[in-house]
Amino acid sequence: MAQPLILEPEIKLNTSASSRRQTQPVAWAYLREDFPILDQKVHGQPLLYLDNAATSQKPRAVIDALSRYYERDNANVHRGIHELSNRATAAFEAARVRAAKFLNARSADEIIFTRGTTEGINLVAAAWGAKFIKRGDKILLTEMEHHSNIVPWQLLAERTGAQLVFLPINGDRGLLDPGQLDEFLTSDVKLLAMTHISNSLGTINPVAEYCERARQRGIVTLIDAAQSAGHRPLDVQQIGCDFLALSAHKMCGPTGIGVLYGRGERLEETPPYQGGGEMILSVDFHRSTWKQAPHKFEAGTPDISGAIALHAAMDYLDGIGRDRIAQHDLELGAYAFEKLAALKGIRLFGPPIGRAGLVSFLLDGVHAHDVVTVADQRGVALRGGHHCNQPLMKKLGVESTARASFYFYNTTEEIDRFVEVVREIKKFFGT
Amino acid sequence: MFDDLTDLYQQLILDHSKGPRNFRVLPDANRTAQGTNPICGDNYTLYAKVDGDMVKEISFQGSGCAISKASASLLTESLKGRTIAEAKNLFNKVHDLVTTGNLDGDVGKLAALAGVHKFPARVKCAILPWHALMAAVEGKGETVSTETEKELS
Structure with a gap:
């Protein structure tokens, strides 16, 4: 039976760029000029990049931020007194403040820089989970989770004797049933960890509703925002989650950096993740003390250039308006x-x-x-495989799917070309 | 561009992928091995009846892309009645063929796999059933994975 789809209310951004654009349509095709990589031929055909759910392309502003940092400001952060170190530290911490604003966190102290969504989830599982998840507890996930939101919990369950439970989807339509949620939110559930947008189904989950209902029962919540960050407005206070993880590289930023948002009180009760430099207050031969969040979760020299380039990516996206990007996504998804x-x-x-x-x-x-x-030979970059969703593929009774994933620089004309290539493929294989 | 594609998906390959030969379980097999590609989910089981040094019967089951299925089908056709030493020799020739395009001697219909070498991402597909075969005839009876194959480029 088809379930009604509940979409979150759109959040209006207050940035001047987006409000200025509220009244005028965005010239999406024109934005392509900001992405040098898109202007090339692959196997003799204009590149049609439709693998954005794997990683997005990077605008000139982000590439420039990376090289500018290395050309002018490179130094280690938080430890130098010299000018370059001060500049690097200021830019790194400005990126944290920018990320807090991007997610509407209450404080920049709720922003931890990670290597990406995967590390963010692993941090929560290893540090928060090891302290608060006990034998007999349940961790509630959904059947559409990426491996990165399954395997860390399996490792935790193995260590603690906890059990994983999965909210079912309704077959190929790929929707959760909010009516079923209450029966899964039993008193032994300690954590609900779910994806905002499914990377292989394209389902947009009503995460605010799920988090609210979990929170009413004292259940901690984590949102995998890998596919939604950079594609729609994200407001951690409106979603009401305890943790939210994202990757910069899927939202115009560089690879190797991501953000873990953690509600202040959660981070306070969570022990450190890794030990090392940067995260300590004092170190003795047998005992150390560490800093407050977020620094206690950031051992070692961080990805400074990555954070600075992520800052540029967030500025770029909000310059367009994430509400407009979300609308364009919906239109392209429905059209395709x-x-x-x-x-x-x-x-x-x-x-x-x-x-x-x-x-x-x-x-x-x-x-x-x-x-x-075959699509690649026509210049069309698709993804084929299990999309790191093996349990979901089993549920759907398939081994793999082909996937076309869009971003704001894609156009309906490109989708027409993609569909034409799919027709050709059918013809080529005689089906 | 289209030449590369038609080299890869030669008529013989398409024919074998749509109508694979010896595509069944071999009830009296005394050697089996499974081959999986964890990246794309290709999964085949090879069955062989080995008598002394001779591959008397060979068959396969499973699912995967056109390249892997055609390669498995051609494998079963090529190896029936061969010795284990000949099977190993053929494995090496097919390995060379799909990685470099170089053909060393006569490999019969298997020459249709030559186009694979222009598609580095597909070499694993073509070679997967052959790894399973080697595990089977060597009596390892284990699951082999394409991840034992080094990334080829």
Whole structure:
């Protein structure tokens, strides 16, 4: 039975750039000029990059921020007294303040820089989980989680004797049933960890509602925002989660850096994750004391250039307006789904409407890898495989799917070309 | 561009992927091995009936892309009635063929796999059933993974 899709209320940003643009349409195709990499041919055809759910491309502003840092300001942070170190420290901490604003956190102290979403989730599992999850406790996940929001909890469950429980999805349409949530929120559930947007289904989960209902029962919540950060407004106070993890590289930033948001009181009760320099107050041969959050979670020299470039990426995205990007995503997702659904012999995954800007599909009798190989020869970059969703693939009864995932620099004309290539692939394999 | 694609997906490859030969369980097999590619989920089981030094019967089951399935199908056709030494020799030739495109001697229909070498990401697909075969005839009876194959470029 089809479930009604509950979308979160759109959050309006107060930045001048986005409010200025409220009244004028964004020239999406024009933004392509900000991305040097998009202007090239692949196998003799103009590149059509539709693998944005794996990683987005980077605008000139982000690439420039990286090289500017290394050309002018590079030094280690938090320890020097010299000018360059002061500059690097100021820029690094400014990035933290910017990330707090980007997520509407209460304080920059709630922002931890990580290597990415995966490390953020591992940090929570290893540090918070090891202290608060006990034998017999349950960790509630969903069937659409990425491996990075499953395996850290499996490792924790193995160590502690806790048990993992999965909220089911309703088959190929890929929706959770909010009506079922209460029966899963039993008194032994200590944590609900779920994805905001499914990387292979394109489902947008009503995370604010789920977090509120979990919170009413004293259950701690974690949101995997890898696919939603940079694609729609994100407000941790409106979502009401305890933790939220994201990766810079899926939102115009560089690889190797991400953000873990943690509610202040959660971070305070959480012991350090890794030990080392930067995170300590004092070290003796047998005993050490450490700093307050967020620094107690950031051992060693951080990815300074990455944080600074992430700052530039957040500025770039808010310059366009994340509410506008979310709308464009919805339009591209719906357009691609509708065009593909009109083909014969195709199986589509995820909700037909209200979906994120990505479409997973299978052609009858053609393996996803063969689809991706032929598409590549036409200059179209797709992803084929299990998308780090092996349990979900098993649930759907498939081994893999082909996936096209969009970002704001993609256009409906590009989707038309992509669908034409899918037609060619069907013809090539005689289906 | 289209030449590379038609080199990869030669008619013989498409034919074997759509209608794989010896695609069944071998009830009296005395050697089996499984081959999986954890990246894409390709998964095949090779069954062989080995008598002394001779591969008397060989079959396979499983699922995966056109390249891996055609490669497995061609493998079963090529190896029936061969000795284990010949099987190992053929493995080496196929390995060279799909990684470099170089053909050393006559490999019969297996020459259709030559186009794979232009598609580095697909070498693992083509070679997967062959790794499973080697595990089977060597009596290892274990699961082999494409991840034992070094990234080829």
